[in-house]
Amino acid sequence: MTKIKVEKQRTEQKISFHNVKEKLQIPYAVLCELTHRCPLSCPYCSNPVELEMKSREIDTETWKKALSEAVKIGILQAHFSGGEPTSRKDLEELVQHASSIGLYTNLITSGVLINEERLKKLYDAGLDHVQVSFQDTDPENSNRIAGYKGHEKKLHTAKLIRKVGLPLTVNAVMHRQNLHNLKSMIDMAVELDAERLEVAQVQYYGWALKNQTAFLPTREQLDTATEIVEEARIRLKGVLAIDYVVPDYYARKPKSCMGGWGRQFLNISPAGKVLPCHAAESLDFLNFDNIKDNSLSWIWEHSESFNRFRGTSWMPEPCQSCDRKEIDWGGCRCQAFALTGDQNATDPTCELSPYRHVLDEPLANVGKEDIPDFIYRKIKVQRNIN
Amino acid sequence: MTILLTLIEENVPKLPRHAKLRFDEARKKWIINAPERVFELDEIAGEVMQLVNGKSSISVIIDVLVKKFKGAPRDIIAKDVLAMLQPLADKGFIIL
Numbered sequence: 001m002t003k004i005k006v007e008k009q010r011t012e013q014k015i016s017f018h019n020v021k022e023k024l025q026i027p028y029a030v031l032c033e034l035t036h037r038c039p040l041s042c043p044y045c046s047n048p049v050e051l052e053m054k055s056r057e058i059d060t061e062t063w064k065k066a067l068s069e070a071v072k073i074g075i076l077q078a079h080f081s082g083g084e085p086t087s088r089k090d091l092e093e094l095v096q097h098a099s100s101i102g103l104y105t106n107l108i109t110s111g112v113l114i115n116e117e118r119l120k121k122l123y124d125a126g127l128d129h130v131q132v133s134f135q136d137t138d139p140e141n142s143n144r145i146a147g148y149k150g151h152e153k154k155l156h157t158a159k160l161i162r163k164v165g166l167p168l169t170v171n172a173v174m175h176r177q178n179l180h181n182l183k184s185m186i187d188m189a190v191e192l193d194a195e196r197l198e199v200a201q202v203q204y205y206g207w208a209l210k211n212q213t214a215f216l217p218t219r220e221q222l223d224t225a226t227e228i229v230e231e232a233r234i235r236l237k238g239v240l241a242i243d244y245v246v247p248d249y250y251a252r253k254p255k256s257c258m259g260g261w262g263r264q265f266l267n268i269s270p271a272g273k274v275l276p277c278h279a280a281e282s283l284d285f286l287n288f289d290n291i292k293d294n295s296l297s298w299i300w301e302h303s304e305s306f307n308r309f310r311g312t313s314w315m316p317e318p319c320q321s322c323d324r325k326e327i328d329w330g331g332c333r334c335q336a337f338a339l340t341g342d343q344n345a346t347d348p349t350c351e352l353s354p355y356r357h358v359l360d361e362p363l364a365n366v367g368k369e370d371i372p373d374f375i376y377r378k379i380k381v382q383r384n385i386n
Numbered sequence: 387m388t389i390l391l392t393l394i395e396e397n398v399p400k401l402p403r404h405a406k407l408r409f410d411e412a413r414k415k416w417i418i419n420a421p422e423r424v425f426e427l428d429e430i431a432g433e434v435m436q437l438v439n440g441k442s443s444i445s446v447i448i449d450v451l452v453k454k455f456k457g458a459p460r461d462i463i464a465k466d467v468l469a470m471l472q473p474l475a476d477k478g479f480i481i482l
Contacts, residue, residue: 077424106421
């Protein structure tokens, strides 16, 4: 979801640069999940299966404190996400605060709850960038996947974002049931005057793992998609940047998740839990510290959850002796744990993993099975049974 | 939409609204924040970018740097400045 690309700009006259290997890195970005409330119920939602209720959400002042501490530890960008972040009435106030202390602000939204007036307010508050999710280009299928009739509204919002003068990224999670529309997704992004299109892949933990058979694309679908992206990247150079990676199941090497555990990124949950990645709560054996109890600086340095998979010393073989261990940093811990039950397991994406079969087995059946109905994301309703 | 441009000394460069330059105390470096990316500037790139303000032409920027770094020939500094700004322009992070 949130990846920060770090580019080191160098002039011709290079200054001698000692690459001191530090144990503790300075983080780049914080993902603020303001709420888990969302009108959509996408079956691949990256929110945890146990969603937080509104009553457990941290208040405006606590968020402001967290943002101020984020700048102090060197964080440069704040992403406001959810759930649907525009469900929070104090979004403008938080953007204003973040912007005033020098954070670069990005809103990650479904776009279904926002109007022009609010977008203008956010612009005035200093918002720098907006990312809107689309479930498909076919309105009917888009609404079906989201479990909400919001496609037309999303298109309208995307146009308003550009009208107000904000740069736009279109985020599209592509899978078995919408990859046939990848071409029109690219066209749509160009038409909406987006600067970037993020072709995101489903990662299989939490909600998505419940829906794996419904989402896993076929090899043919994937090959066609790769060709489409390669062609479009050349044709649209300078017009639209396209982020696209081969999904883990079809890859042979793991990807570095979040630029490495506890290296570049931290996430704050609606209840104030500070997590090394937005899915980390699926690692239910970890203890997470809360921004209400500790400073962000202390948590970044000392929290058990951040230190658990930081660096390389936790890695088993074949990772430990692998020359890619500081490239992939052990891949995706959440997916590895969800698929193998072993928290230290080599990411099963890796061709050297003893667990590679947990990916290959479902792949062998892709396209042969009927597509099951979705299990939609929903907040567990608390029932009082007398 | 970004239009590809080739920078020349007469151009007056600026950052688009969505790209922001600032000094980061934690890293002791100038950085440019942009959507989903961060440009970490080295010392010289930091000097150049501080002069990019939408008012000064590249030629003026070069002159300021020539004065500041006494002894460096103008043509070498000019080459460096253009070589530093062009990749940013290619990505739409320097506009006119």
